[in-house]
Amino acid sequence: MKERVLGASGVKVSRLVYGCMRLVDGDRSHGKRAVQAAIDAGFTIFDHADIYGGGECERLFGEVLAGSPGLREQLFLVSKCGIRFAGDRNADAPKRYDFSRKHILASVEGSLRRLDTDRLDLLLLHRPDLLGDPGEIAAAFAELKASGKVRWFGVSNFRPSQLSLLASAVDEPLIVNQVEISLARLDAFDDGTLDQCTELGIVPQAWSPLRGAVLPSADVEADARVRRELDRQSEHYGVADWVVALAWLLKHPAGIAPVIGSTNAERIRLAPASLGVDYTREDWYRLLEARNGCEVA
Numbered sequence: 001m002k003e004r005v006l007g008a009s010g011v012k013v014s015r016l017v018y019g020c021m022r023l024v025d026g027d028r029s030h031g032k033r034a035v036q037a038a039i040d041a042g043f044t045i046f047d048h049a050d051i052y053g054g055g056e057c058e059r060l061f062g063e064v065l066a067g068s069p070g071l072r073e074q075l076f077l078v079s080k081c082g083i084r085f086a087g088d089r090n091a092d093a094p095k096r097y098d099f100s101r102k103h104i105l106a107s108v109e110g111s112l113r114r115l116d117t118d119r120l121d122l123l124l125l126h127r128p129d130l131l132g133d134p135g136e137i138a139a140a141f142a143e144l145k146a147s148g149k150v151r152w153f154g155v156s157n158f159r160p161s162q163l164s165l166l167a168s169a170v171d172e173p174l175i176v177n178q179v180e181i182s183l184a185r186l187d188a189f190d191d192g193t194l195d196q197c198t199e200l201g202i203v204p205q206a207w208s209p210l211r212g213a214v215l216p217s218a219d220v221e222a223d224a225r226v227r228r229e230l231d232r233q234s235e236h237y238g239v240a241d242w243v244v245a246l247a248w249l250l251k252h253p254a255g256i257a258p259v260i261g262s263t264n265a266e267r268i269r270l271a272p273a274s275l276g277v278d279y280t281r282e283d284w285y286r287l288l289e290a291r292n293g294c295e296v297a
């Protein structure tokens with residue numbers, strides 16, 4: 001697995017991220033085999049959230065760490081906070097976002113406990129809280145940094161203006177913006193997200209990178225056009241269609257890091273093949289054209 005430096009942290013991590021959201025979708029032994037397959041394939045950066053599997057994804061991962069002394073030091077652990085589901089604490093509470101100092105600190109405590117670790121390497125704010133106060137977030141980050149409970153900070157699903165505002169308030173650099181990018185979600189390419197990441201040295205991570213390739217999008221006809229073109233490119237490059245879809249993301253100069261969500265050990269093993277594809281500009285635009293149903297202007 002190739003490595004990359006994670007922005008201003010200076011820390012080297014695997015070029016692909018392993019996403020832990022689906023670890024308890026099947027039985028727990030399947031989830032643990034997926035984690036082991038990711039470690040064996042060379043993934044060193046693992047993406048969690050306090051809410052994945054209602055906390056069970058972090059708990060399962062913590063059990064893997066506890067069973068493997070020394071493993072924790074080899075990995076870079078990411079978790080997220082800020083989404084609260086309906087009924088959280090009070091039965092009549094609505095789904096909401098919560099970047100209050102109190103919730104951020106409590107969420108991190110919960111993640112540390114479930115992951116069975118004394119620190120998160122990176123904490124991401126999961127989705128913009130419309131009531132989030134940058135000064136209050138900055139205070140929570142400073143407290144977490146000072147206590148050693150979180151080493152680095154970042155955001156997820158933030159628009160460029162939201163990221164700029166937060167960056168102006170916090171002492172620590174924001175090193176990641178994790179957003180949805182795929183052949184079915186093209187917004188980041190022209191809404192300023194990837195431009196901002198490049199300008200500020202922030203690593204863009206792509207969640208659900210296979211939407212519109214193997215995961216369906218809302219546009220059935222576009223999916224069919226994309227699959228036809230992926231079939232052709234798959235044959236040309238000698239890798240699976242979904243591996244081509246990852247190579248398409250990796251081609252972008254912003255250094256997009258796809259977050260791989262498969263729990264299938266064979267697919268996890270094959271994902272790094274996307275890093276070895278000598279992918280052309282022409283094929284990149286062919287897939288864009290297939291998605292849009294027309295050539296670029």
Ligand SMILES: NC(=O)c1ccc[n+]([C@@H]2O[C@H](COP(=O)([O-])OP(=O)(O)OC[C@H]3O[C@@H](n4cnc5c(N)ncnc54)[C@H](OP(=O)(O)O)[C@@H]3O)[C@@H](O)[C@H]2O)c1
Pocket residue numbers: 018019020021022047048126156157178179206207208209210211214215242259260261262263264267
């Ligand atoms: N920040 C956010 O708001 C946010 C939101 C969603 C997700 N995430 C992160 O992003 C990660 C990845 O998201 P994701 O799981 O949606 O991404 P994904 O990697 O695009 O999708 C994974 C899903 O696609 C299936 N799949 C993969 N290859 C396939 C193939 N060749 N044929 C059929 N099915 C295939 C997988 O099934 P198998 O397991 O059977 O391979 C799995 O169900 C998550 O784990 C999480 O860490 C973040």
